[in-house]
């Protein structure tokens with residue numbers, strides 16, 4: 001068995017693992033990143049698209065934001081659409097911040113290119129198969145090219161997403177799991193057609209939720225609320241466009257042009273929190289520790305927020321010989337995680353139709369949306385959560 005040694009062993013090269021490895025590199029802290037998929041796979045996996053300003057600041061401030069600044073689409077607001085009419089929430093006016101639309105796989109590409117350019121270890125098709133002694137003398141075992149390898153490290157960062165191996169390696173009886181399943185999912189498409197609006201539209205309709213987003217001036221990203229166990233085979237391209245048009249229609253004749261669908265998929269909706277997010281020398285970050293329903297566009301941003309806290313903890317550990325910040329990792333992250341769960345859950349309930357809802361419930365949705373878009377206080381609440389809360393409850397960081 002081939003053996004290697006590093007300071008931080010990182011499992012997973014999604015946004016969490018790659019951002020952590022990059023911030024550590026800038027501080028002179030060594031890490032090895034393992035990714036079970038191929039480079040091509042992670043660079044083309046279609047997922048998130050909305051970056052909070054804090055996430056943009058981390059990427060640009062660490063020197064990997066050149067393309068993001070050039071190609072990212074900065075938006076100063078979003079539209080909430082209901083009752084056949086659109087209402088803009090003006091982030092800039094309400095809270096003086098914006099969001100940036102830039103695909104997750106582009107963030108991943110930029111981080112991979114940076115890491116390979118400075119020659120730091122990043123292994124693709126390298127599947128972590130087991131962890132050992134994570135409370136004293138951590139080791140990660142992984143398979144690469146048909147052989148088993150071992151990494152000894154000071155700490156393990158579990159950035160291996162919801163289906164990874166790090167969370168299941170923790171003692172189940174000491175891990176609290178909080179979980180909620182939603183009785184619907186999202187059918188998402190990527191289509192080669194200019195976006196029908198220059199900002200995102202979150203649309204509530206009696207037939208269910210629809211979302212218009214984009215990836216570039218030529219490519220649209222659209223989502224439809226669907227059944228939790230929806231069969232994609234029942235959704236022809238024509239049916240998808242027809243349903244999107246119905247749910248996004250306005251009284252003044254909004255036009256949604258169709259175009260070739262480049263990719264389609266169904267995402268189940270769940271909320272999940274594992275607590276605490278650290279055991280001994282093993283830390284969980286991003287989707288490995290928590291999942292939010294996507295309506296608040298928070299998943300990737302929460303992963304980057306966890307990374308900021310852990311990177312700061314490692315800097316204090318290696319440069320100032322203090323474990324204090326590391327010991328507070330879980331508490332600091334969970335504070336933000338629960339606020340994002342609250343916001344994402346609220347956006348989800350407000351904008352989706354739940355099974356067996358009656359006309360009364362429909363009117364409550366409309367009344368809530370009307371309140372949120374008419375009251376400056378309520379619009380401000382939405383805006384400050386959507387653009388991203390400060391990095392801790394006292395507004396520091």
Ligand code: FAD
Nearest residue numbers: 012014015016036048049128160161286287298299300301
């Ligand atoms: P992941 O991206 O899941 O990365 C984990 C990595 O670990 C993967 O590459 C995986 O292959 C690897 N891995 C797993 N097991 C192993 C192993 N044993 N060994 C080695 N490697 C392993 N979030 C937002 O902020 N904004 C949005 O607009 C948004 N929209 C979304 C839309 C959709 C359709 C979906 C599905 C998600 C969306 N999200 C959004 C959520 C966001 O994509 C995730 O929260 C984000 O990917 C989390 O990053 P991560 O690095 O924690 O995990």
Ligand code: DHB
Nearest residue numbers: 048049213294295296297
């Ligand atoms: C996108 C995804 C989201 O979950 C969301 O709330 C907004 C936009 C997107 O993929 O563009």
